[in-house]
Amino acid sequence: MSGNIARRRFLGYSAASAAAVMLGTGAWSTNAARAAVFAGTPFTLGVASGDPSPDGAVLWTRLAPDPLAADGLGGVAGTAPIAVEYEVAEDSAFTVVVQRGTVHATRELGWSVHPEISGLRPWRLYWYRFRSGGHISQAGKFKTAPAANTMALQLRFAFASCASYEGGRYTAYYYLAKEDIDLVVFLGDYIYEYGVTSTAHHYDIPLPSYMAAKCTDLARFRLQYALHKLDPNLRNAHANAAWIMTYDDHEVEDGFAADLSKYGTDPAVFRQMRAEAYQAMYENLPLRQSQVPSGPSIGIHRRLQYGLLADFTMLDTRQYRTDQPVCSTPACPERFDPGATMLGAAQKQWLMDGLTTSQARWKIVGNQLPMAETDRDDTAAKVVWTDPWDGYVAERNAILGQARTAGVKNLVVVTGDRHTNYVMDLETTYENTRGVKVGTEFVGTAISTMGDRDPAAMAAIAATYRRANPHMKWCDMLHGYSRVTVTAAQLTNEFRTVPYIEVTGGRVSTKATFVVQHGVPGAQAASV
Numbered sequence: 001m002s003g004n005i006a007r008r009r010f011l012g013y014s015a016a017s018a019a020a021v022m023l024g025t026g027a028w029s030t031n032a033a034r035a036a037v038f039a040g041t042p043f044t045l046g047v048a049s050g051d052p053s054p055d056g057a058v059l060w061t062r063l064a065p066d067p068l069a070a071d072g073l074g075g076v077a078g079t080a081p082i083a084v085e086y087e088v089a090e091d092s093a094f095t096v097v098v099q100r101g102t103v104h105a106t107r108e109l110g111w112s113v114h115p116e117i118s119g120l121r122p123w124r125l126y127w128y129r130f131r132s133g134g135h136i137s138q139a140g141k142f143k144t145a146p147a148a149n150t151m152a153l154q155l156r157f158a159f160a161s162c163a164s165y166e167g168g169r170y171t172a173y174y175y176l177a178k179e180d181i182d183l184v185v186f187l188g189d190y191i192y193e194y195g196v197t198s199t200a201h202h203y204d205i206p207l208p209s210y211m212a213a214k215c216t217d218l219a220r221f222r223l224q225y226a227l228h229k230l231d232p233n234l235r236n237a238h239a240n241a242a243w244i245m246t247y248d249d250h251e252v253e254d255g256f257a258a259d260l261s262k263y264g265t266d267p268a269v270f271r272q273m274r275a276e277a278y279q280a281m282y283e284n285l286p287l288r289q290s291q292v293p294s295g296p297s298i299g300i301h302r303r304l305q306y307g308l309l310a311d312f313t314m315l316d317t318r319q320y321r322t323d324q325p326v327c328s329t330p331a332c333p334e335r336f337d338p339g340a341t342m343l344g345a346a347q348k349q350w351l352m353d354g355l356t357t358s359q360a361r362w363k364i365v366g367n368q369l370p371m372a373e374t375d376r377d378d379t380a381a382k383v384v385w386t387d388p389w390d391g392y393v394a395e396r397n398a399i400l401g402q403a404r405t406a407g408v409k410n411l412v413v414v415t416g417d418r419h420t421n422y423v424m425d426l427e428t429t430y431e432n433t434r435g436v437k438v439g440t441e442f443v444g445t446a447i448s449t450m451g452d453r454d455p456a457a458m459a460a461i462a463a464t465y466r467r468a469n470p471h472m473k474w475c476d477m478l479h480g481y482s483r484v485t486v487t488a489a490q491l492t493n494e495f496r497t498v499p500y501i502e503v504t505g506g507r508v509s510t511k512a513t514f515v516v517q518h519g520v521p522g523a524q525a526a527s528v
Contacts, residue, residue, distance in 0.1 A: 036082045036133045038065045043137035046235030049242040050286030052145045056117035057242050060286035061130045063111040067226040072219030076111045084113045084132045092127050110222055110283035122147040140239035143182045146307030160481040161187040161416025162446035168501030169201045170233040172447045172480045175508040177236035184241050187416030188248025188368045191224045202231050221280035246300055246314045248368040252277040257323045271296040301347055310486055311360040317368045320344025325386045338394040356406040365413045372424035372441045378467035401428050404438045411439030419446040421495050423473040423514050425522045437521045442493050444482045452500045491516045
C-alpha cells in the first residue's frame with residue numbers, strides 16, 4: 001500500500017464528530033457509533049498523546065486484541081473501519097468531560113487512530129481515554145502548551161532514547177512514568193529492528209518464532225512496536241505525559257543514510273523497506289496528520305512553541321543525509337567535505353532560520369546523534385565516529401558559526417544515540433585551537449542497551465573521553481534518562497540513572513546535575 005493511499009484513507013476516516021461539552025456526568029454518549037465486539041480488550045498497546053499545542057494535542061491508540069498475531073494486524077478481523085470513541089476531561093475521574101468524539105480505525109493504518117484535539121485551555125492538564133467494542137482503555141494525561149506570547153514560570157520535561165527490547169529491562173521507563181513532568185522529548189531508537197529471541201528482561205510473554213526475524217516489511221515492523229509496547233513501563237510512561245518524538249536509525253535499519261543501506265541492499269528495495277518502516281512508525285506513535293508518510297518520505301522535522309519560554313526544534317538526521325564518510329587515513333579528510341550533509345539543504349536552512357528568528361528565551365534542539373566532537377583517543381591522534389556530526393564537520397561549523405554571528409542565545413541541544421551521558425560545550429570549531437563557545441549539548445544515555453556494564457571499564461572510558469575532549473564537562477555510562485527544568489533564568493538538567501537493568505530492583509537516582517544560565521553558553525555543575 002502506498003503512503004498516498006494511506007493518507008487518503010486517513011483523511012477519509014479520522015475526522016472527529018462534533019464533540020458536545022458535557023460536564024459532571026463522566027458517562028459515554030448513548031449516541032456514539034457502534035464499535036466491533038472483542039473477546040478481550042483491544043487496548044493492549046496502551047494510549048499516548050503528543051505534540052502539545054496551546055489548545056490541544058494529538059491522541060493515539062491502536063486496536064490489538066492479539067498484539068503478536070503473525071500478520072501484524074493485532075488480531076483484528078475484517079476490513080471495515082471500526083469506531084473508536086474518545087473523551088477528554090479536566091479530571092482523572094472523568095467527571096468534567098470537555099470533549100467527546102469518534103474516530104475510525106482502519107486496516108490500512110494498522111487499526112490505529114490519531115485524533116487531533118483542539119479548543120482546550122493553554123497550559124492546563126487534561127486526561128483522556130478511548131472506548132471500542134465495549135472496552136475502555138487505560139487513561140492518559142497531557143498538558144497543553146502555554147499560550148503564545150506568554151512566559152511560563154517553569155517547564156519540566158524529560159528526554160530519552162535507545163530502548164532495545166533485548167538490551168535490558170525498562171526500569172528507566174518505570175521511573176519516567178512516575179516523574180512530575182510536562183512532556184517527554186524522545187530522540188530516536190524507540191525500537192530496534194533486530195530479531196528478538198528472548199523476553200527474559202521483560203515479562204513472561206510467549207514469543208512466536210517469527211519474532212526472531214529482522215524487521216524488513218510492514219507486518220514485522222508492526223510486530224516489533226507491539227512487542228515493545230507490551231511492556232507496561234513503556235505504556236505507563238506514555239500515559240504520564242505527552243511525547244514529542246523523532247527517530248534515528250533503528251526504527252528503519254542500523255546506520256542507514258537516505259536511500260543507502262550499510263548492508264548494500266539495492267536502493268529501490270531499501271526505499272520500499274523504509275516506506276514500510278515509516279508506515280509502522282506513524283501507526284504506533286502519537287504523531288499528527290502532517291506526519292503521515294508518503295511512501296519512503298516522512299515530514300518529521302518540526303518546531304513546537306512553548307510560549308516565550310522555549311521552543312523545541314526536532315531534527316531528522318537520517319532521511320536527507322549524504323552517506324557517512326569512509327576514512328582513507330586516520331586523519332579522515334573526508335569528514336571535512338563541504339558537500340556532506342546530515343540535514344539536507346532545505347532542513348539545514350529551516351534550522352538556521354529558526355534559530356536566528358526565534359523569540360523564545362531557550363532554543364532547544366532535539367537531535368539524534370552527538371553534535372559536539374567526541375574524540376575517543378586521549379593521545380595526539382584524533383579518533384571519532386563518522387556517523388554523527390563528527391563525520392559532517394563543515395555543516396556543523398556552518399550551523400554553529402551562524403548561531404554565533406546572529407547572536408543566538410541560550411542554544412541547548414539535547415541528543416540521544418550514544419548510550420552514554422555527556423555534558424559538552426558547542427563550539428564553532430574543534431580543530432587545532434578551540435572555537436568560540438555558542439551553546440550547550442546534553443547527550444542522554446539509553447533506556448536499555450547492551451545490558452549492564454562493568455563499573456571499572458566505564459570509569460576508564462569516561463576518563464579517556466574527558467582527557468581527549470576539553471569541551472566535555474562530564475561523562476557517565478549508566479542507563480536512564482534526563483529530567484530538565486526550564487525557567488527564564490536558567491535551564492537545569494538532572495541525569496537520572498539506574499544502576500542495573502538485567503534484573504529488577506534498580507532504583508533511580510540523580511547522578512549529576514548541570515545548569516545553564518540565561519545568556520551564558522555552556523553548562524556548569526550545580527552547587528550542592
